[in-house]
Amino acid sequence: MPVPVRLDRQLISDASLAPLADKVEVGERLSFDDGVALFKSSDITGIGHLADSVNRAKHGDRVMFAANQHINPTNICILRKTCVFCSYARLPKEDGAYRYTMEQIWEEAATANSTLTREFHIVGGLDMKAGLAYYQEMFRGLKERHPQVHIKALTAVEIAHIARIEKMSVRDTLIALHEAGLDTMPGGGAEVFSPGVRATIADKKLSGEEYIAVHREAHSLGIRSNCTMLYGHVETYEDRIAHLAMLRDLQDETGGYLAYIPLAYHPDHNELGETLHRTGTATSGFDDLKNLAVGRLFLDNVEHIKSHWIMVTPFVSQISLHFGVNDLEGTVVREKIYHEAGAHTAQAMTLDQILRLIRGAKKVPVERDSFYRVLRTFDDDPTLTSPRNELTAA
DSSP: OOOOOOOOGGGOOOGGGHHHHHHHHHTOOOOHHHHHHHHHOOOHHHHHHHHHHHHHHHHTTEEEEOOEEEEOOBOBOTTTTTBTTOSSOBOTTSTTOOBOOHHHHHHHHTTHHHHTOOEEEEOOOOOTTOOHHHHHHHHHHHHHHOTTSEEEEOOHHHHHHHHHHHTOOHHHHHHHHHHHTOOBBOOTTOOOOOHHHHHHHBTTSOOHHHHHHHHHHHHHTTOOEEEEEEESSSOOHHHHHHHHHHHHHHHHHHOOEEEEEEEEOOOTTSHHHHHTTOTTOOOOHHHHHHHHHHHHHHOTTOOEEEEOHHHHHHHHHHHHTTTTOOEEOOOOSOOOHHHHTTOOSOSOOOHHHHHHHHHHTTOEEEEEOTTOOEEEEOOSOTTOOSOSEEOOOO
C-alpha cells in the first residue's frame, strides 16, 4: 500500500505534477486521472524522482534478481492468425513450428544443475496437442530431475486453453497442474485489457475480465502470479491506466500478485508492426522508463516492479533502477519469444554481468527466490562475484 516519502520538489519541473506529489508525499493512493497525468507529462526527471522515492522507502538500495531459465516448449498456436502483434507463433505445418518432446525438455533443462538455476519460466503457444497430460508429465519430470527448482509456468491464456480442450473448469485445471508441480504463474497474455485494443491486436484472446478471472482462481488456490501490460502499440494512456486499475483492484481483493512487469511491444516480424509502419522502430527509452515509474506509483499494492532487460536493453534497465524498479529479469539462459520479434539483446546474462549492471547503478545486488525471499546479498565491492553473507529464507 502507499507509503509516505520525502521529496525534493526542485526535481519536479512540471507544475501539473504538484498535486500528485502531494499525494505521494503523504502516502495517498493515486486516482485514474492522476495516472493519465503521469503518462501525459514530459517531466521524466520528476516522474522518476517520485517513483524512486517510493521505491527507496520500500526497498532502500537493494535490487533483486533470480537465477532463472526460460523454456518455451511449443510455438504452435491456434491464435497464429489473430494475435497480430506476435512474432513467435506458428501453425502446425508452418516453417519453424515445433513442439518439444519430453526428452528435449529434459535436455534443455539439464543446464540447471550446472548454472545453479532456481526457477524454470515456462510459456509457449496454444497448441491443441499440448494438453493437460503433456504439462503434467513435463512438470513431474522436471521436479524429479531438479527438485530444487521452482516452476513458474503457463499464462492465464494457456491455462484457459488447456481447460477448454480438456473440457474442465479452470479451477480443476489449476489444481491438476499444481499437483503436478506448477508453483506460480507468469503474467503474460494480458496485453492491454481495453476491448477496443484487444479487437485490434488479439481478437480471439481471453478478454481482460477472463484473464483476471483466471488469476483470481489461481490466487484462491494459493498459486501466486505476476502481472503485466504490453505497451507501445495502439493503446491510449487511458487504456494503460484502466488496465493497471484492474490489476490494482484484483490485488486489493486477493493479494496474489508478486510483481508487475511492463512489456515493451516489438514490431519486427509481425503483422501489426507492418500495418503501423513500425518495423524496426521499437518503444523509446523515454516511454520504457515512464511505464516502469508509473507502475511503481499507481500499483501501490504490488510490492515489486521488474524491468525486463531483454525487451528494453540492459542499459535502460540499469537506468530504471532509479525510476522505481527494484527487480531485474534474471539469467534467463535462452529467450526465444521476444527475439523472434526483433529484440537485439543477448539471450542470457551471466551472474557477473547482472552484478556489474546493478552495482553500476550504485545499488546492492540481492539474489532472491521466486517468492522474493532473500537467498544471498552481495556487498558493494565491485571485485566480488560471490556473496559475503548468505541469508536463509524465512
